[in-house]
Amino acid sequence: MKNADNSRRAFVRFLAGSPLFLAAGIDGKSLHRLITGSTRDQGEAFDLIDQVSQDRQISSPGEALDIFDFEPVAKAKIPPAHWGYLITGTDDDGTIKANRDGYAKWSLRPRRLVDWSHLDTSATLLGHKYDTPIVICPLGSQKAFHSEGELAVARAAKAKNHLQVLSTVATTSIEDVIAARGAPVWWQLYHTSDWNQTRAMIKRAEAAGAPAVVFTVDLIGGSNRETMFREAMNDTRTCTNCHSGGQPRPGVSGRVDDRDNRRKPAFANPAPGAPIPEAGPPTWDYVKRIRDTTSMKVFVKGILTPEDAELAIQHGASGIFVSNHGGRADNSLRATVECLPDIVKQARGRLVIELDGGVRRGTDIFKALALGANAVGIGRPYIWGLGSFGQEGVEAVMMILRKELEIVMKQCGTTSVRGISPAYLASR
Ligand SMILES: Cc1cc2nc3c(=O)[nH]c(=O)nc-3n(C[C@H](O)[C@H](O)[C@H](O)COP(=O)(O)O)c2cc1C
Known part of the structure; x- marks a missing residue:
């Protein structure tokens, strides 16, 4: 548990100090509050992280290093309701993570x-x-x-x-x-x-x-x-x-x-x-x-x-x-x-x-x-x-x-x- 806490703190410090977040106008304190908050707050934090990573999207399939590189591009192009249909799991989506x-x-x-x-x-x-x-x-x-x-x-x-x-x-x-x-x-x-x-x-x-x-x-x-x-x-x-x-x-x-x-x-x-x-x-x-x-x-x-x-x-x-x-x-x-x-x-x-x-x-x-x-x-x-x-x-x-x-x-x-x-x- 202690290890998990330490890694989380290190992760938050890393994100909060990232120039990408500063450039996107997201301050470290708010990010820290969200990541250490309720499950819903954490969801919001990950949305912010997604938003920032979208700034660095590939512009052609040949640029992809792995299949994950396609996800933010697709998210930006697919309407939100259809995106929701794609990403949803059931209840709090725990089985997606388990898989x-x-x-x-x-x-x-x-x-x-x-x-x-x-x-x-x-x-x-x-x-x-x-x-x-x-x-x-x-x-x-x-x-x-x-x-x-x-x-x-x-x-x-x-x-x-x-x-x-x-x-x-x-x-x-x-x-x-x-x-x-x-x-x-x-x-x-x-x-x-x-x-x-x-x-x-x-x-x-x-x-x-x-x-x-x-x-x-x-x-x-x-x-x-x-x-x-x-x-x-x-x-x-x-x-x-x-x-x-x-x-x-x-x-x-x-x-x-x-x-x-x-x-x-x-x-x-x-x-x-x-x-x-x-x-x-x-x-x-x-x-x-x-x-x-x-x-x-x-x-x-x-x-x-x-x-x-x-x-x-x-x-x-x-x-x-x-x-x-x-x-x-x-x-x-x-x-x-x-x-x-x-x-x-x-x-x-x-x-x-x-x-x-x-x-x-x-x-x-x-x-x-x-x-x-x-x-x-x-x-x-x-x-x-x-x-x-x-x-x-x-x-x-x-x-x-x-x-x-x-x-x-x-x-x-x-x-x-x-x-x-x-x-x-x-x-x-
Ligand atoms: C948006 C969406 C729609 C799906 N529609 C069907 C479907 O019509 N019939 C079906 O048997 N499975 C359907 N599945 C399940 C997939 O066939 C498959 O079991 C699952 O997506 C595999 O997991 P993965 O998305 O983590 O690779 C759907 C899955 C998603 C994400």
Whole structure:
């Protein structure tokens, strides 16, 4: 505790004395009061720090040293309410931090003098070979971040040969995204309260050529997105010009049964025939029902325990996403990467396992692969790229992560993704 106090004091002294803050008209005393104050004061302090660091933004993707360099540029270009949608977690956002901290619980065990001259970063998922195991996670409403939205992301995925997973609440149709990607994408499903409609959406994705449906199960009970509501209050635009559901507010989750989502392309064609209302929230039988409905492979997204991994297998899933929705589902305070080893042990090779949540560095990707993930997903970082420079930004983010992964693979003496094993990690 004493150490933490000392480091905090040193940090505040450092910030307070920084010429950048003085130049921005922020005095050291005020900053000190905020940083040592309540959680909300601290939030304000970090906003100030953000503001100052924005003065030193990159002006082209090529200037970025790491993926974090895209974040302030995107923040400056994306409207505040949409920025809030991107950054929010749930409650006080603690699980976002937990996801990041999770990777620090393992250290690397580098091996020397290995010939890595034929480095193979490729990964094969459902028979398709990708250049890397880095997956573009499903993320809703991408035109809220850039006018080309999911199309720019699809073009970047094509250029760098990444797996892209398209959200149910995408602002571009699956047919257009597959055309832009030049290859099938996987399709993520949020169920609706009408099975007839849900089935029609699944069938549409299948007809478009998606080889997998990824059923997201971690938001079914709802989530409390305070940061989103707070950021929306800073937006002076009239939300109802675009959002028929109105201003985001507590109790309106932004999920598929909300009026607002009905304008999304996945809901464009009303399902023919009479509605088939669901009796209640979905349970494991629903996974089997999806499997019996489609020839696509079924993945379940949002799995965090070995018990649920086993149930996924029993109900016919081919794979799972070990994910907590980027800390925006339940505020579990448990990192996805911490959940991974028990799940891998339980699955015994019977599931394709994707991990996402807080992945920001090549070393994070390496650790997740070493702990048994077959693929590793990112969410917010590619949107930082999209929001700042469109397709070029997304490509640059993916490229930086790939380069970082290559370095750690070489430094650890691994020559292929399959060769990355727990032997390269030590628990801290
Ligand atoms: C703004 C935003 C929208 C998202 N939309 C969806 C979605 O529509 N469907 C889904 O399954 N996951 C969605 N996710 C979760 C991501 O697929 C992924 O699990 C998460 O972003 C990974 O964490 P990271 O952002 O820390 O990389 C969303 C995440 C964010 C940040």
